[in-house]
Amino acid sequence: MSLQADVEDLWQRKQGGLTAVDATDEHLAVLDEFLAALEAGDVRAAEKSGGEWEVNEWVKQGILLNFGLRETVAREHGGVDYHDVLPLRETGDLGDRGTRNTPDGTTIRRGAYLGSDCIMMSPSFVNIGAYVGDGTLVDSCDTVGSCAQIGENVKLGANTLIGGVLEPVENAPVIIEDNVSLGAGCRVTSGFVVGENSVVGENTLLTPRIPVYDLVEEEVLYGELPANRRAFTRFVESSISDHDLFDGGAYKPAVVATDLETETLEATEREDALRE
Structure with missing residues (x-):
């Protein structure tokens, strides 16, 4: 079989x-x-x-x-006692393909894949079933959740959360395609798909419950950011904006997506210095 x-x-x-x-x-x-x-x-x-x-x-x-x-069962790693069904992943194979994980807090659970020339900065965590493509940076305080699929040459800014989607088994995990740059503090959850070559501004929340206003194709999307976009958070008027408890109106978050301008790549170019 x-x-x-x-x-x-x-x-x-x-x-x-x-x-x-x-x-x-x-x-x-x-x-x-x-x-x-x-x-x-x-x-x-x-x-x-x-x-x-x-x-x-x-x-x-x-x-x-x-x-x-x-x-x-009771386990021990690096002088820390813990209880789990699985030990942490062995990392002896990472160095052979140019991937490095810095000491004091890079945690990789069994069943996770890291490609060639990746960087994991301390502290960061990659969960079971996650796939991290070649040349990707997992920065400090980042979490890559279970089954998340991260493409090649992706930059996950510090304190970024990539959510896990394990159940139901038919539900798609979070997808970050090739050459994406997520700014510090981004959150991507619930099977959201970020298209290749996109740049996402700091502290942006990408989830299927928040609309993406794509100004390129002039349409409203849910659950995806198209390829080759620059995305950032804006607040739009809420349906409860006239409520007496909200002086001046109430607002809800939305994501605005525009053409990927050349200058937006400057932030990603700074990351390249880590590899030179």
Whole structure:
């Protein structure tokens, strides 16, 4: 059987009542093989096909099985005691492909993939199932959530949150495509897709519940920022703006997307100095 078939069979057994107490060495061997495939980048929670992102539900099932069929045990890492179903990821393979994670606080959970020439600054965290492409910077105080797909040469500004989407298994994770720059303090959640080559201003919240006013195509979008955009937060009038409790009116956040101007690339060029 293939790895996918093994995982799907184990998922059906779990739905039929299999628990961590019942899990055999053979079951756990399948899960170990699955985690190794995630860490090697051989399998991903989502992939682009025909210009559209498609979820690999069986991969998300495999991740959930690691929580459902393993016992929580006491562990130790770097002098810190913790309790989890999995140890942290081994990082010996990262140096061989030019990726570096600085000391005192870069945490990579098992089942996460980091490509070549990546940088993880302290403190930062990459969760199980996440995919971080070649040449990407994960800056200080960043979190890359479970199953998030980060493209190549992406700049995640300091204190950026990339949300995790693990359940339901059919839901798409957060997608950050190639050559995107997210300013410090950005939040991207709930399966939002940021198109390639876009630059997002500091402290921008990107979530399907907040509209994106695309001034290029003159349309309102939800859940996506098109490619080649410069995006930033603006506040627009709320439907409750006339309420007596809101002196001067109430406002709600929105995202404005414009043409990607040449000068907006200056911030990303500064990041290149880290690699010279």
